[in-house]
Amino acid sequence: MIGQSHFYGQVSDFSHIDFKKADSIALSLSSERLTNLPELSLKLTEHLDTDVERFRAIYRWVCDNIANDYSLYLKNSRKRQRYKDDSLKFKAWNTKFRQIIFKNLLKRERTICTGYAYLVKTLSDLANIDCEIVQGYGRVSTTHIDKLNLPNHSWNAVKLNDKWYLCDPTWASGIPNPETNRFKFAYNNGFFLTNPKLFAVNHFPVDSTWWLLNDTIPTFDQFLSAPVIYGNAYKHLEFVDQPRQMHHDIKKHQSLDLTTTVKANLNKEDLYLLVDNGIEPKKVNLSSINIEGKQLKFSHTFDKIGFYDVHLYIKNDLIATYTVDVAQN
Amino acid sequence: MTVSLAVNKNTGIMKTQVLTQKSSISTLSLLTLLMLLFTLNTAFGQTNTDTPTTNERVIKGLISDENGPLKDVNVRKKGARNGVVTNEKGEFTFPEKLKTGDVLLISFIGFETQEYIIGTETTFVSLVLTEAMIDMIGALDANTPYRSKRKN
Numbered sequence: 001m002i003g004q005s006h007f008y009g010q011v012s013d014f015s016h017i018d019f020k021k022a023d024s025i026a027l028s029l030s031s032e033r034l035t036n037l038p039e040l041s042l043k044l045t046e047h048l049d050t051d052v053e054r055f056r057a058i059y060r061w062v063c064d065n066i067a068n069d070y071s072l073y074l075k076n077s078r079k080r081q082r083y084k085d086d087s088l089k090f091k092a093w094n095t096k097f098r099q100i101i102f103k104n105l106l107k108r109e110r111t112i113c114t115g116y117a118y119l120v121k122t123l124s125d126l127a128n129i130d131c132e133i134v135q136g137y138g139r140v141s142t143t144h145i146d147k148l149n150l151p152n153h154s155w156n157a158v159k160l161n162d163k164w165y166l167c168d169p170t171w172a173s174g175i176p177n178p179e180t181n182r183f184k185f186a187y188n189n190g191f192f193l194t195n196p197k198l199f200a201v202n203h204f205p206v207d208s209t210w211w212l213l214n215d216t217i218p219t220f221d222q223f224l225s226a227p228v229i230y231g232n233a234y235k236h237l238e239f240v241d242q243p244r245q246m247h248h249d250i251k252k253h254q255s256l257d258l259t260t261t262v263k264a265n266l267n268k269e270d271l272y273l274l275v276d277n278g279i280e281p282k283k284v285n286l287s288s289i290n291i292e293g294k295q296l297k298f299s300h301t302f303d304k305i306g307f308y309d310v311h312l313y314i315k316n317d318l319i320a321t322y323t324v325d326v327a328q329n
Numbered sequence: 330m331t332v333s334l335a336v337n338k339n340t341g342i343m344k345t346q347v348l349t350q351k352s353s354i355s356t357l358s359l360l361t362l363l364m365l366l367f368t369l370n371t372a373f374g375q376t377n378t379d380t381p382t383t384n385e386r387v388i389k390g391l392i393s394d395e396n397g398p399l400k401d402v403n404v405r406k407k408g409a410r411n412g413v414v415t416n417e418k419g420e421f422t423f424p425e426k427l428k429t430g431d432v433l434l435i436s437f438i439g440f441e442t443q444e445y446i447i448g449t450e451t452t453f454v455s456l457v458l459t460e461a462m463i464d465m466i467g468a469l470d471a472n473t474p475y476r477s478k479r480k481n
Binding site: 035113 | 434439473
């Protein structure tokens, strides 16, 4: 059963497997359409020997071929907010929108989160791989957390070798441009069979079965108070150890202490902070970084009062944001 | 009926003559009996019949949803790759003959995939597909750096 902690896993469980073959199969099928899902599932999986590789081919195909449609997302968000207190209208809108989604998916290979998760699940089902759609809350830098009252994101859980894993095909796929509604494919491998502890920082499932955590699960308030993390956090990090909350009230001359666990070894120069006082961001090179294997400990002291957005960068990739309110002693 | 035997004096071959009287009832009875026997023999003794039992036959069908016929639905033989798609009227004729026990996989994006086992009497498959009941939601990932609201 899912409740048992030793059945949760992450991608390092498969470090002995090279996904090159699965990825190249997915690439070779990029001109396939969604008109025959059983055939597509078979083509993606028939020449692969393990379930993880078969799932990988399916997942990569979806990530690399299905675009995120910003205008559909916006339209749906507005309607859901509008009808959230009218269950009949809400349901009617969802039924209507679902049909729009599937028509769009079929015709244009464009969709929103649930469409991605649906495809990954359906193609997996057809290949006899246990895969579920997980509905919940996703929090990003642009999320209005004071208005986050409805589930707004979908992702997947998949069972491989009797263990459950998490993945997010939507966010792995790329970045939509709100202004042009153009989508840029940019595959992020960090969302494939992710460490559930990292996933939990900005994914909150409605069904608590899908945390896949051994520790206590966050409350919704703790989730909303967590640091903002970005797609590249999943690229570089195993986990954000400290701090667990976004906002900090400190006194002048006190410091913000951070601990992160990275996936690959870094040089000290790779890590820096951008401290924004609201007028001008300043790059701060970290004076002391303590590196213990893959765990990095560093801090920054605030010598002037003010309210700061503190952005953590690794190799020029934006990783996380904290806010610090520095007061007089 | 009278039977007479005669010997041809020239050839020595015995000739049997069966002289029948015009007895309609008895002849009919005999014929009916013979025909009945023949029919029964045909019915039970044969291994090659045209009636649907395990044997291959052409399968047709109609796939719809709650609103009516569905076109472009995939109808595929489970475990194989051959199949067909429904036309505008939701109709299909499976391109190869199927036999009892064969399983059809009926699928279309957005609907629950269904399996249909060909029964001994099946010649026409009529199915109503149900929509995949999912809430549609979507949050975008964002690379824009977070900006606190400030009272400047």
